[in-house]
Amino acid sequence: MADEVVLLDFWASMFGMRARVALAEKGIEYEYREEDLRNKSQLLLQMNPVHKKIPVLIHNGKPVCESLIIVQYIDEVWSDKAPLLPSEPYQRACSRFWADFIDKKLYDAGRKIWSTKGEEQEAAKKDFIEILKQLEGQLGGKPYFEGEKFGFLDIALITFYSWFHAFETCGNYSIEAECPKLIAWAKRCKQRESVSKSLADEKKVYEFVLSIKKMLGVE
Amino acid sequence: MADEVVLLDFWASMFGMRARVALAEKGIEYEYREEDLRNKSQLLLQMNPVHKKIPVLIHNGKPVCESLIIVQYIDEVWSDKAPLLPSEPYQRACSRFWADFIDKKLYDAGRKIWSTKGEEQEAAKKDFIEILKQLEGQLGGKPYFEGEKFGFLDIALITFYSWFHAFETCGNYSIEAECPKLIAWAKRCKQRESVSKSLADEKKVYEFVLSIKKMLGVE
Numbered sequence: 001m002a003d004e005v006v007l008l009d010f011w012a013s014m015f016g017m018r019a020r021v022a023l024a025e026k027g028i029e030y031e032y033r034e035e036d037l038r039n040k041s042q043l044l045l046q047m048n049p050v051h052k053k054i055p056v057l058i059h060n061g062k063p064v065c066e067s068l069i070i071v072q073y074i075d076e077v078w079s080d081k082a083p084l085l086p087s088e089p090y091q092r093a094c095s096r097f098w099a100d101f102i103d104k105k106l107y108d109a110g111r112k113i114w115s116t117k118g119e120e121q122e123a124a125k126k127d128f129i130e131i132l133k134q135l136e137g138q139l140g141g142k143p144y145f146e147g148e149k150f151g152f153l154d155i156a157l158i159t160f161y162s163w164f165h166a167f168e169t170c171g172n173y174s175i176e177a178e179c180p181k182l183i184a185w186a187k188r189c190k191q192r193e194s195v196s197k198s199l200a201d202e203k204k205v206y207e208f209v210l211s212i213k214k215m216l217g218v219e
Numbered sequence: 220m221a222d223e224v225v226l227l228d229f230w231a232s233m234f235g236m237r238a239r240v241a242l243a244e245k246g247i248e249y250e251y252r253e254e255d256l257r258n259k260s261q262l263l264l265q266m267n268p269v270h271k272k273i274p275v276l277i278h279n280g281k282p283v284c285e286s287l288i289i290v291q292y293i294d295e296v297w298s299d300k301a302p303l304l305p306s307e308p309y310q311r312a313c314s315r316f317w318a319d320f321i322d323k324k325l326y327d328a329g330r331k332i333w334s335t336k337g338e339e340q341e342a343a344k345k346d347f348i349e350i351l352k353q354l355e356g357q358l359g360g361k362p363y364f365e366g367e368k369f370g371f372l373d374i375a376l377i378t379f380y381s382w383f384h385a386f387e388t389c390g391n392y393s394i395e396a397e398c399p400k401l402i403a404w405a406k407r408c409k410q411r412e413s414v415s416k417s418l419a420d421e422k423k424v425y426e427f428v429l430s431i432k433k434m435l436g437v438e
Contacts, residue, residue, distance in 0.1 A: 076311065
């Protein structure tokens with residue numbers, strides 16, 4: 001039986017993009033279904049009744065939720081091609097640690113850059129750079145986070161890059177000036193087709209952010 | 220070379236206990252080092268500079284942080300005995316999902332039971348039971364979360380059980396009356412030596428909670 005793979009997603013989600021990059025790395029064909037997050041589909045509510053969030057990967061009718069769990073699932077099911085997690089347990093633990101760090105810190109810090117003003121925004125900009133600098137330190141002189149090969153931790157972080165233009169424009173600052181090595185890494189990742197075709201357009205993300213700012217009354 | 224395994228921990232931590240149960244399941248000898256969380260050791264700060272939190276597993280000098288990542292690491296390094304995660308990718312994804320759910324929901328809900336009063340406390344008690352009922356639904360009629368064998372998700376949840384007496388006493392209610400199947404599962408887990416010897420004494424946890432309440436001025 002051929003695999004039936006469906007991805008419930010939202011175009012601008014850095015979490016959804018992780019699943020897209022992983023599927024592209026593995027060369028998996030799938031049906032992409034865009035969700036309207038203000039009017040979620042019955043399928044989404046049924047497939048992720050606990051969190052009611054995208055992304056959900058539906059593989060032969062069975063749902064997998066939470067982006068990092070989805071990427072690990074994809075890596076374990078389609079293990080014959082393009083391994084994403086390192087094979088060595090200590091390296092795997094490091095990759096999981098930093099991916100978890102990104103989820104615990106980076107999303108909120110980024111959100112605060114465009115959803116706050118004044119001192120609060122300045123603090124958020126500083127926080128965001130400090131988090132990136134910690135990640136840049138972890139990257140070190142390697143081409144990718146896990147070494148010579150693009151992998152799990154690259155996927156966990158690169159999807160945020162499509163929001164950097166919005167963060168920079170809303171925050172009126174340059175991330176590249178602060179973290180040049182990280183930006184060089186991001187550009188390296190974007191040369192991969194799996195990444196370039198999966199990441200949302202940065203200009204459209206910025207327009208999307210402007211529309212949410214307007215909706216929330218943050219000018 | 221014999222493995223050198225050190226665990227930086229705090230006796231009442233449900234996260235630290237996870238590492239203890241996993242090490243006991245695998246039969247790993249290790250040095251337990253109790254941390255004073257108000258005066259953290261240089262070793263802790265050096266081994267977990269990012270979060271500065273216990274537990275930290277130091278294996279041959281290299282640190283692994285974050286309890287669920289530690290348990291997965293232990294499972295991958297000592298893979299010849301007592302497998303903790305299921306072998307099938309979909310089951311693995313489910314275990315990871317529910318363990319993540321516990322971390323995202325249960326800790327905060329439990330904390331609010333003893334750190335709040337009045338309506339807020341009543342809401343916290345209700346929340347806590349609702350989360351446990353979702354977990355009870357996932358357990359279903361199985362002896363353990365992953366089926367016939369004690370495993371990863373059992374470890375992720377059972378350590379909270381040592382706090383149930385404190386939650387019940389502070390909240391003046393019975394968790395068993397609401398979730399009898401889950402409590403039966405917990406008692407089943409406690410029959411295992413790996414669990415009974417790793418979990419903190421529930422009376423001592425209650426006394427500890429009373430001391431924090433006093434410190435925080437919550438009476």
